[in-house]
């Protein structure tokens with residue numbers, strides 16, 4: 001049941017109302033028990049704020065569970081990701097780790113490093129998909145040599161230099177085979193009602 005339409009937003013009162021829209025099931029998770037944690041190496045507070053934020057947004061939007069940053073500590077980066085999470089829902093989390101090499105060494109799961117020098121994703125994604133707990137590592141300006149050795153897979157998304165954001169998005173899309181696009185985000189305060197023109201955003205209020 002809708003309450004009011006104002007400023008282009010339809011305001012709803014309960015989850016049950018939202019479920020009536022069909023596609024929005026608060027419990028659904030197309031990834032199931034899969035856990036992909038993204039490690040973004042070597043963040044620089046001044047130069048990388050935007051691109052590191054975008055790594056977090058892409059990771060969250062395309063069904064990774066978590067992003068971990070290394071490099072310079074930047075609480076405003078974690079705040080930016082958290083604010084999106086609060087508004088748009090889901091259970092994504094972000095944190096900082098100081099010693100990234102230690103973190104990779106001690107990680108229990110399969111370690112996939114994205115690099116233009118690696119093996120082609122199109123030939124290896126089928127094998128990687130067999131693993132359900134993955135640390136997905138993307139670099140910044142310079143990636144320490146140890147990362148290539150510690151990784152179980154060094155994977156290229158094409159062999160041209162581009163961006164950690166693009167590499168992340170394409171990897172997740174290939175891994176989830178498009179299911180990530182139907183992911184729903186429980187406890188969202190805002191939801192988009194797709195529209196062929198213009199913006200239609202629904203504000204969700206819980207009693």
Ligand code: SAM
Nearest residue numbers: 114115116138139156157158160162163164167
């Ligand atoms: N020379 C770097 C490399 O090893 O891919 C490019 C640096 S790029 C600015 C930053 C990050 O984007 C890389 O560390 C890597 O994670 C990702 N990246 C860029 N191009 C890529 C590609 N073709 N395939 C996979 N990852 C890529």
